[in-house]
Every structure is written in structure tokens, then in C-alpha cells.
Amino acid sequence: MAHLLFNSNSSESIPISVQIAIGLFALSLLAGVYSYLTSDRPIAGLPVLSVDGLKPKISWYTKGNETLEEGYKKYTGKPFQVATGTGHRIILPNRFANEVRNDNRLSLNGAFAQDFFAHYPGFEAIKVVFEHASNSLIQDTVRIRLTQSLGLITGDLVEEATDAVHDIFAEDDQWHIINVKNHVIELVARMSSRTFLGKPLCRNRQWLDVTSQYSVGIFLASRELRNVPVFARRVMQYFMPSCTKVREQYAIAKGLITAEVQRRTEAAQKALAAGKKPAKTADAIGWMVELSKGKNYDLVAGQLSLSVAAIQTTTEAMSHILVDICEHGEIIQSLREEIISVLREHGWSKVALHQMKLVDSVLKESQRLHRPRANLNRYAIDEVVLSDGTKIPKGSRLLVEQRMFDPELFPDPYTFNPYRFVELREHKERGNDWQFATVNSEFMAFGLGTHACPGRFFVSNEMKIALCHLLLKYDWRFVPGKRPEQPFEIESNVLFNPSAELQVRRRKEEVDLSAMGS
Numbered sequence: 001m002a003h004l005l006f007n008s009n010s011s012e013s014i015p016i017s018v019q020i021a022i023g024l025f026a027l028s029l030l031a032g033v034y035s036y037l038t039s040d041r042p043i044a045g046l047p048v049l050s051v052d053g054l055k056p057k058i059s060w061y062t063k064g065n066e067t068l069e070e071g072y073k074k075y076t077g078k079p080f081q082v083a084t085g086t087g088h089r090i091i092l093p094n095r096f097a098n099e100v101r102n103d104n105r106l107s108l109n110g111a112f113a114q115d116f117f118a119h120y121p122g123f124e125a126i127k128v129v130f131e132h133a134s135n136s137l138i139q140d141t142v143r144i145r146l147t148q149s150l151g152l153i154t155g156d157l158v159e160e161a162t163d164a165v166h167d168i169f170a171e172d173d174q175w176h177i178i179n180v181k182n183h184v185i186e187l188v189a190r191m192s193s194r195t196f197l198g199k200p201l202c203r204n205r206q207w208l209d210v211t212s213q214y215s216v217g218i219f220l221a222s223r224e225l226r227n228v229p230v231f232a233r234r235v236m237q238y239f240m241p242s243c244t245k246v247r248e249q250y251a252i253a254k255g256l257i258t259a260e261v262q263r264r265t266e267a268a269q270k271a272l273a274a275g276k277k278p279a280k281t282a283d284a285i286g287w288m289v290e291l292s293k294g295k296n297y298d299l300v301a302g303q304l305s306l307s308v309a310a311i312q313t314t315t316e317a318m319s320h321i322l323v324d325i326c327e328h329g330e331i332i333q334s335l336r337e338e339i340i341s342v343l344r345e346h347g348w349s350k351v352a353l354h355q356m357k358l359v360d361s362v363l364k365e366s367q368r369l370h371r372p373r374a375n376l377n378r379y380a381i382d383e384v385v386l387s388d389g390t391k392i393p394k395g396s397r398l399l400v401e402q403r404m405f406d407p408e409l410f411p412d413p414y415t416f417n418p419y420r421f422v423e424l425r426e427h428k429e430r431g432n433d434w435q436f437a438t439v440n441s442e443f444m445a446f447g448l449g450t451h452a453c454p455g456r457f458f459v460s461n462e463m464k465i466a467l468c469h470l471l472l473k474y475d476w477r478f479v480p481g482k483r484p485e486q487p488f489e490i491e492s493n494v495l496f497n498p499s500a501e502l503q504v505r506r507r508k509e510e511v512d513l514s515a516m517g518s
Contacts, residue, residue, distance in 0.1 A: 008282070042088050043396055046081045047095055049091075056083035062228055064492035068373040072364040072401060079390055084491065085226030086114045090398040091374055092494075096386055097400045097441035100376055101449030103384060108451040110379030111397050116222045120237050122247035123218065125216050125304035128297070137288060137297055138305050143454035145287035146195070150461055153195055157462060158348050160194040160202065161469045162514045169474060173506045177479055180322055181498050185212050185315040191454035191462055192310035196284040196303065197260070207256050214249040214304065215311040221246045223490050261299050265289050314459055318466060319496040321366045322414055323484050326476050326502060331418045335359060339468050340510050347516045353464050363463055364436045367445050369416060372492035374399035375444040376451075403442050436460050479503050 042048050049071040050059035059067045060082045071080045081088050092100065100106055109130045113119075118127040129138050156285060164187050169178070189212045191349055193202035201207055221242040228236050237243045268289035271277065277290060288302050315405035325332060338358045377399055384392040405413040410420065424434040433440050437460040439452045446453040453459075470476075478484065484500035 018458065036439075042083070043081055043090060043393060046079055046090060047075065047481065048081050048083055048088065050083075057085060061491055062083050062489075064489060065373045065494070066268070068401075068492060069405075072373075085228075087397065090396060092386075092390075092398055092400045094401040094403050094441065097376060097444065097448055098391075099377060099387060100398070100400055101441075101451070102439050103378075103379060105382045105384050106378035106392070106398070107381050108378060108447075109359060110381060111271070111377040114379070114397075117225055117228065117233075119236070120225075120243070122221075122243060122250045122302040124250060124298065125214070125218065125308050128301040133166060137291055138302055138309075139454050141284060141302075142306070142309075142458070143285045145291065146284070146455065147457050150457060151288065154348050154350075154353075154465070156194050157191055157465050158200070158516075160191050160512065161465050162516060164168060164190040165469045165473060168496045169470075169504060169506075171506050175475075175477075175503045175505045176373065177501050177502050178501050179498075180484070180500050181315065181320050181496055184318045184322070185216070188314045188318060188462075189215075189307075189311050191466065192307065192314070195458070195462075196306050196310070197257070198283060201257065201260060204256070207253070210249050210253045210256065211304070211307045214246065214312060215308045216315075217242060217246045217249060218308055219312055223493075226491075229291060250304070253304055257303060257373050258300055261285055261303060309455060310459070310462075313422055316496050317363075317367060317370070317459075318463060318498070320487070320494075321363060321463075321467065322470070322476065322502060323496075323500065324366045324369070325471075326478050326484075328416055328418060329477065332471060332476070333361065334418075335362065335467075335508070336471055339472060343468070343511055343513070343516045348465075353461055356464055356468075357422050358418065359462075359464055359467060360436045361425075363460070363467075364421045364434070364443075365416060365418060367436070368404045368410070368420075368443070369414075370487065370494045371402065371404055371445045371495075372494070373402050373404065376400040376448060400444070402444055404445075406442075409442055425484055469513060472511070472513060473507065474504050475507050477503050481489045 048056050050056040050068050051063055051067050052059070052060070052068050058096070061084075064082075067082055068091065071082070077093050077095070079090055079092050081090050083089075113126075113130040116126045117123050118130045155166065168183050168186050168190075186208060186441060189208045190202055193211065223231055224240060224242050225237060228240075264285040268283075268286040271286075272290060284306055285299055285303060288297065288299055325335075335358055338356060342352050342355045346355065377397070379397050380392045380394050382505075385396045387394065403409050407413050421434045421436075425431045432438060434443075437446070437456045439446050441448060441449050441454075446456040478500055480503075482501075484502065485497035487494050487496055489495065
């Protein structure tokens with residue numbers, strides 16, 4: 001390629017390394033242009049939505065949910081498409097949710113691999129999920145081993161929450177200001193790491209910092225890359241600060257746990273060779289070794305993959321919940337009374353967490369208000385013809401309408417109603433459909449079907465245990481005269497504002513949470 005750019009005389013004066021670099025840049029540029037020309041085209045026959053006179057890609061990136069809502073109103077019950085940074089995407093009406101959810105021609109991994117640049121350096125925690133999609137190692141680790149171990153790890157989560165809130169939120173009984181997201185992410189990182197790695201790594205300061213930063217950074221870098229022109233991404237990723245940071249964080253994290261992963265891998269392999277199974281508590285590495293069945297996987301990337309999945313989205317959700325609770329401070333005492341009553345009767349148990357119906361409802365209502373208006377991200381590995389004749393072309397991607405703000409399903413949908421799902425659970429015919437971790441076509445925050453989030457039961461337990469500690473041990477309110485900064489949107493994601501602050505003070509809890517048993 002270099003000889004196409006320089007004549008023989010000029011090339012002699014340019015170092016060969018520079019010629020190679022320029023040649024690689026040219027090849028990358030051509031590859032990007034080819035990709036743009038062949039894949040980034042609208043699907044014929046479907047309108048492309050935008051709002052406020054914006055170009056379709058800008059409309060999606062800056063006003064994604066508004067763009068979706070406009071499409072739902074304008075094309076009620078009919079498909080349309082939006083122009084995302086990684087290509088056009090079909091938006092299907094909600095009535096297709098059950099039809100789409102388990103169709104093996106529609107790949108979840110294929111859709112996310114494009115959006116999260118699994119083939120770029122530093123994104124190995126994403127790559128490990130998609131690279132072994134046929135074996136579902138990460139998903140099976142969560143769905144089978146983690147979920148089966150929930151009863152066993154409750155005590156670990158309670159112990160870690162007890163120690164973590166003391167370390168993070170302190171014991172000051174005077175009102176003081178905290179940055180919500182900074183405090184919450186450390187709590188979530190500690191509780192999640194306690195489950196996946198146990199002590200002492202879950203309290204290693206460097207590990208907590210790097211995994212928290214990496215979990216947030218990989219989403220930030222992905223979003224920024226999606227906003228870079230297709231033809232420039234392969235080169236720009238090496239110069240973008242967000243991508244550089246991700247590569248640095250991955251290298252640090254890998255250095256911190258490689259030896260520990262190796263030690264636990266050998267221990268798990270030894271146990272399996274002796275006909276024993278690795279313990280079901282606080283050792284995700286052992287679980288992965290067992291489920292890998294002797295195949296060679298990047299278990300360091302696998303561990304980071306679990307951290308990314310557990311930390312980022314749970315931190316967002318918990319941060320939103322704390323602000324929602326402060327917004328509706330009258331609910332705090334009712335939540336405390338339920339927590340105290342349930343724990344006194346059942347202790348820390350599966351039954352107790354299930355019986356916290358108001359806590360569960362608050363979690364789900366906050367989730368409803370802060371989720372994208374579309375879900376079920378899929379990539380068509382073959383042409384799919386839906387029941388009404390709608391064609392999903394091979395190579396295209398789709399999302400399905402969410403009904404989070406449908407007034408027929410949720411009256412007064414833009415109002416936070418902490419009792420909404422308590423009341424819905426009282427309906428005998430569908431009561432179980434409205435628990436926080438339950439998925440159905442009307443509430444797809446955790447996905448739907450075989451691709452529903454496998455970690456949602458762990459997340460539910462983790463968030464309830466964390467909220468019990470935060471509510472019983474602390475008072476919460478807005479900073480006087482100041483409301484927290486509003487969430488902001490990138491694409492259709494509702495993101496908690498990292499500058500948001502609340503006031504908090506230590507209170508005397510009515511029950512000793514660490515002594516309630518499990």
C-alpha cells in the first residue's frame with residue numbers, strides 16, 4: 001500500500017516504519033469506507049425517524065428515547081427504524097416481543113458485539129462473552145452456579161454490606177453531603193467482588209478502583225466510538241482518551257488478579273480431578289473452570305466480564321433509587337418498617353428477601369422510570385419473516401418497543417408510585433409477573449426469553465441487602481435548596497448524573513443487621 005502513496009524517490013527518504021504506519025492507516029481507512037458503504041444503509045421500505053429537524057444519527061445519539069416515542073406515536077403498531085452509530089436498526093412494536101425473544105435466527109451476541117467493539121484492544125471483557133457464545137461460559141456461570149448459590153452467599157453479601165457502608169458512608173451523625181454515584185459504585189463493587197472473588201481481593205483498594213473505573217469506562221468508550229464515523233474508528237480508537245484509559249485499566253486489572261486466577265484455577269482443576277465440585281460460594285473462577293470442561297478460556301477476562309456486568313448497571317439503578325426515595329421521602333419510614341418486620345420474622349433468608357414487597361416495588365418502579373423505551377437487541381443471522389409478513393433482512397438489527405410508559409398498563413406512567421407493583425402483585429391471576437426480577441413482554445428491563453439477564457436474581461438480592469443497610473443505618477434528604485442534577489441521555493440510555501449529591505447522616509438502626517442470621 002505504501003508504494004501507492006509515494007514514488008520511489010520520496011519513499012527512500014521516509015523511514016520504513018513510517019511507510020508501514022501510513023500503509024496500515026490507508027488499509028484501515030479503506031476497510032472503514034467499505035464497511036460504511038456496504039452495511040450502513042437504511043432498510044428499504046421502513047421510515048427513518050428523527051426529531052427536531054436533527055439528522056437521524058444525531059437524533060438517536062442525543063434524543064434516543066424522544067425519537068422512539070415519536071415513532072411509536074407516528075407509526076402506531078408498525079415498524080420503523082432509527083439511525084444509530086453502528087448502523088440502522090428496526091424498531092418493532094411490542095406485540096412482536098414474544099415472537100422475537102427465542103428465535104435462534106436473531107442473535108443477542110451478534111448485536112452487542114457490534115455495539116461494544118469486542119474486537120478492539122482493551123475490550124477483552126466484552127470479547128470473552130461473544131468469543132465463546134456457543135458455549136455460553138459467562139452466562140452459564142451466572143445462570144447456573146451463581147443463581148444456585150444465592151442462598152449460600154447471602155451471608156457474605158450481608159457481611160460485606162455491613163463493613164462496606166461503615167467504610168464508605170462513615171459514622172457521622174450530622175448531615176453531610178456525599179456524591180451519590182461515587183459512594184454507591186464502591187459499595188456495589190465491594191459486594192459484587194465479595195461474591196466473585198471473596199476476601200481479601202474484594203477489599204483490595206487498587207482492585208476496587210480499577211474494576212469500578214473499567215466497568216464505567218468500557219461503556220463510555222463504546223458510546224464515544226459509536227459516535228465516531230465508521231471509517232475512522234479503527235484508527236481513532238488508539239488516540240481517544242476513553243479507549244486509551246480502558247486499555248490501561250484492563251492491563252492493571254489483569255496484573256492484579258492473574259496470579260490469583262491461576263491459583264484458583266489449579267485448585268478447581270485439582271478438585272475436579274478428584275471427583276469433587278468447586279465450592280458454591282464466593283469463587284466465580286472455580287465455577288468457570290468447572291463449566292469450561294477443560295477448554296482454554298481467558299478467565300481473567302471472564303472475571304472482569306462479571307465485574308462489568310455487575311457493577312455498572314447496578315450502580316446506575318441504585319443511584320436512581322436513592323434519589324427517587326428522597327424525592328418521595330414519605331415512603332422511607334414505610335420501607336424501614338417492612339424491612340424490620342420481615343427480618344425479625346425470617347432473618348436474612350430467601351423468604352425474607354421475597355417478602356420485602358414494598359422494597360421490591362420501589363426497585364421495580366425506579367427501574368421502570370429510568371430504562372430505555374426499547375429493548376431485545378438482536379442481530380439477524382438469517383432473514384426472518386414475522387407473523388404479519390414483516391421481513392427482517394439478514395444482517396440487520398432490531399429492538400422491540402417497551403411499554404414502560406403505556407398508560408393502559410401503568411396509569412399515570414410518568415409519576416413515581418412506590419406502591420404500583422405491590423398493588424399489581426395482589427392480582428391473583430398475574431401476581432408473580434410483577435416482581436423485580438420477573439420478566440414478561442410488558443416489562444423487559446431485564447430482557448426476555450432465553451436471553452433474559454441471567455444475573456437478575458443476584459442483582460435483586462444484592463440491591464435489597466444494600467438498600468436495607470442504607471435505609472436503616474442512615475437518614476437521607478436533598479441538599480437544602482438544591483435538587484440533584486438531572487439524569488441525562490445518550491442514545492436511549494438514561495444515565496445517572498455523576499455530579500448529583502445528597503445529604504446523609506448516621507442513625508441508630510432498630511435491629512442489628514449483622515446479627516439477623518441467614
